[in-house]
Amino acid sequence: MIGSLTLDQLRVLVAIADSGSFSAAGRQLRRVQSAISQTVQGLEETQGVVLFDRAGRIPRLTDAGRILVREARLVLEQAREFEAVAEGIASGLEPELGIALDGMCPTPPVMASLQRLRALYPTLAVSLFTEGLGAAERRLRSGDARLAITLVIGQPPSDLQALELIEVTLVPVVAASHPLAAEPAPVPRAKLREHVQLVLTDPVDPSGPSYSIVSPTVWRFVDLGRRLDFLLAGFGWCTMPGHLVAPHIASGALKPLVLDEPPPPALPVYAVFERGRPPGRAGRWLLEDLAKEFASA
């Protein structure tokens, strides 16, 4: 009764529905008609449902049969999905591709590439991790992700292979309502130090390195988006990736600060993977496509 259902029974059922008769289904499935007949009887018996009306020469689906053919198609579709995933893996595709994406990276080109990845490998299971500072590299080392797309400060560690995708310029900004916004053009470093600086910090290792801290009073944030909220509310100043604040600068909500010193160097965005655990076929394809996508962006 329960659990006695067979995929073969369902294949026979939809074959009959598609071909129009038991005999035709037999020909389609390369079985004799009596085998089809028996399978249907077995299905009807175990499920306790009459599927066909045998009054005429050709059996017609009953109402119940029509509904259950619909259900059967769903089951078979899901089964085909299973086989498709298995075939993908058998053909050398990685079973799943974990990607760690740093919040500071520009997302539109990544999304464009991922969309193409999805079209090319529809059965691939993708996990996307987008978290705060330091998380991308951690996901890589923990094995959650096979590929990371992240800002790298300084030299990438030697056990990681890094492919530069693009450079992100960092812009010091404040809210238009903040006192610094009213300061005349080249703002000296001493002026900056009078105000709170909003810095990002690694949630797991808060004592870890923090970069380009200027002000003596800092507020630390784990989440880029939350920091942006506080920035917009005028709590302090900070440096932000240009592409993230451009719309707010355009709308007048934020003001870029012109300093009396050379601007901070642009930071490279890398696609990174562990040397000992390179990505599989889909991951390698994504790497190439990301490089192309960012080059043309």
Added chain:
Amino acid sequence: MIGSLTLDQLRVLVAIADSGSFSAAGRQLRRVQSAISQTVQGLEETQGVVLFDRAGRIPRLTDAGRILVREARLVLEQAREFEAVAEGIASGLEPELGIALDGMCPTPPVMASLQRLRALYPTLAVSLFTEGLGAAERRLRSGDARLAITLVIGQPPSDLQALELIEVTLVPVVAASHPLAAEPAPVPRAKLREHVQLVLTDPVDPSGPSYSIVSPTVWRFVDLGRRLDFLLAGFGWCTMPGHLVAPHIASGALKPLVLDEPPPPALPVYAVFERGRPPGRAGRWLLEDLAKEFASA
């Protein structure tokens, strides 16, 4: 290779994943361990994928195995759905319930009842037909619907069983921008006749009966919503179910017309089914619940 997949293989696979070992899965499925072993080997062979890492004493799922267990659960869930639907039908539930809903009926109570129907009979396939004048009865007679909820003008035909749910009051209305809206309070019938009346008509039988036509110039509509658009735009006047125009009257977009004659009689909304083809268990439940719902509304 293709199509050789078996539900039993999937059941074994998830049993191992759930119970933690081949032997435990064997106990769970009441089979000897070697049978489990063989089934797994068969699955791995036909799909060309290594599911378990046999290095240690108890096999660990590989990455591919973990993904495919996930897929297998989906297939089994769909298969259970098939069996649930079959069991519902076997226990006397109708395979599907077609409901024809007239556009003039108040929908909130119907939706409330349908929501409870869905909770009570989650596997029941429901088809909802909502169309224009005359369509509900036609769907009933064609067999598409087993149950109709519709306004009935005059006596219901004797081959249909009708259960009154509620009465709908009809209100003559015009757009506030329409000349009739400026007319002093009791509008005489003669005044009405000077303006276009927007009437509903049966799309299949346009020469069929039309009711309470007053004006010599009428515009005919098949669709209630479209007629409302033209009404709001000030193309003419018509009578509408009170519950449909109440918000527009409240907002001032429409104005009710006070006539110098008795208001048109309220029209009963019936739940209707064919005497020779009464609804099944779910349909009867819905009938009762609709009666209760409308009584309390």
Added chain:
DNA sequence: TCGATCCATCACTCCAGACGATGGATCGTA
């Protein structure tokens, strides 16, 4: 009326799959 085609039934065959025994490997424990 006849042939073609459809389905149900039945006897027969056959093989996939379950069983049970065996052996090697691993882990925990004494």
Added chain:
DNA sequence: TACGATCCATCGTCTGGAGTGATGGATCGA
């Protein structure tokens, strides 16, 4: 270190379920 308890793989055996092929009844079209 040795022993018992599990775990899995492998193999020979056997059985039940599923496919085959023949037969017969029913229906449809020519």
